[in-house]
Amino acid sequence: MFTAEAFMAGLAFLPIMITSLSIHEFAHAWSAWKLGDDTASREGRLTLNPLSHIDLLGTIILPLAGIPFGWAKPVPVNPARFRREVTMGRGMAITAAAGPLSNLILALLVAVALGLIARLAPDLLDGKTALRQLLLGGVVSGRWLPGLLQLNVSLALFNLIPLPPLDGSRIVAWLLPYDLRNRWHELERFSPFLLLLVFWFGGRLVSGPILALTDILLGISRAIA
Numbered sequence: 001m002f003t004a005e006a007f008m009a010g011l012a013f014l015p016i017m018i019t020s021l022s023i024h025e026f027a028h029a030w031s032a033w034k035l036g037d038d039t040a041s042r043e044g045r046l047t048l049n050p051l052s053h054i055d056l057l058g059t060i061i062l063p064l065a066g067i068p069f070g071w072a073k074p075v076p077v078n079p080a081r082f083r084r085e086v087t088m089g090r091g092m093a094i095t096a097a098a099g100p101l102s103n104l105i106l107a108l109l110v111a112v113a114l115g116l117i118a119r120l121a122p123d124l125l126d127g128k129t130a131l132r133q134l135l136l137g138g139v140v141s142g143r144w145l146p147g148l149l150q151l152n153v154s155l156a157l158f159n160l161i162p163l164p165p166l167d168g169s170r171i172v173a174w175l176l177p178y179d180l181r182n183r184w185h186e187l188e189r190f191s192p193f194l195l196l197l198v199f200w201f202g203g204r205l206v207s208g209p210i211l212a213l214t215d216i217l218l219g220i221s222r223a224i225a
Contacts (some may be wrong), residue, residue, distance in 0.1 A: 005193025010064035013145045016134065017063045018050045020103060021072040024159075025053040027102035028075040031095045036083035040075045065202040068145055069154070072110050076164075089174040089181065096170030103156035110149040111217035112137050122225075153213050163198055164188045 029040035041191050046053050054060060058071035077095050079088035086094075114135055117124050125132045132138065137147035146154065162168040164187050173184050187194065 004032070007064060007066075009145055010066045012067060012133070013066075014060070014063045016146075016148055017070055017094075018054065018059060019067075020068055020106065020148065020155055021059055021070065022048055022050045022104055023051045024099040024155060025072045025075050028077070028095055029179065031098035032075070032077045032091075035086050035091045037078050037081040037091070037095075037096065039081060040077045043076060045073075062167050068151070069158075071123065078185040092188070093171045093174035095206050096167040098157045099167050100156040103159075104153040107149050107152040107156070107213075107217055108220075110147075110152070111221045112224060114218075115221040118221065120225035149217060150210070150214050153217070154206070154210050157209050159196055163194045165191045165195060 025045065029046045032039065033041050033046055040046055052060075053072040055071060055073045062070045077092065079092050082088060082091040099164050104125055114125070117131070125136075128138055133145075135147045136148060137145055137150055139145075160168040160171075162172040169184075169187070173181055175180060
């Protein structure tokens with residue numbers, strides 16, 4: 001049920017979601033640009049400005065409704081514009097992998113920052129401080145909402161699920177034998193239905209790895225502290 005408490009929780013979570021998704025999409029655009037495709041750049045997507053990446057439903061409405069997940073506008077990539085030495089399949093795989101990789105890097109940076117803050121200024125992480133909730137998450141208006149660390153781990157692993165239209169499907173397409181790639185790409189016709197399945201079962205599929213990787217990153221934080 002949508003309540004004022006849920007709205008306030010979503011409002012507190014919104015900056016975390018917008019930041020994480022903007023970095024994810026920028027990584028796609030940047031990697032495509034480095035490979036020779038300037039399509040995203042020409043359309044204004046080679047930027048960290050959230051306004052260029054926001055999807056009204058996935059980036060704004062869902063978080064405000066208290067749903068701790070979402071998406072941004074997909075970055076346009078034209079594999080025909082990759083440099084000659086980069087095959088289309090390899091280039092698409094690299095571009096796809098850049099998004100989840102950027103989220104993992106951000107999660108690692110948050111873990112290092114947590115360790116340094118805990119060592120140098122532990123009072124900033126005591127109790128329910130805003131910084132603690134931003135980095136680690138916490139209970140807001142009766143709802144648990146992830147911070148930058150766990151959200152970015154979740155985004156990375158969720159997007160690596162090998163089903164269209166997620167990033168993992170592009171990586172799998174490149175790894176498949178050439179004669180099987182067309183059959184794999186045919187699955188993209190069913191992307192809307194596959195996406196519903198991913199949202200329904202994907203969280204359960206990656207919940208274990210998310211918790212395991214989050215624990216590893218928190219172990220790094222403890223080691224630094």
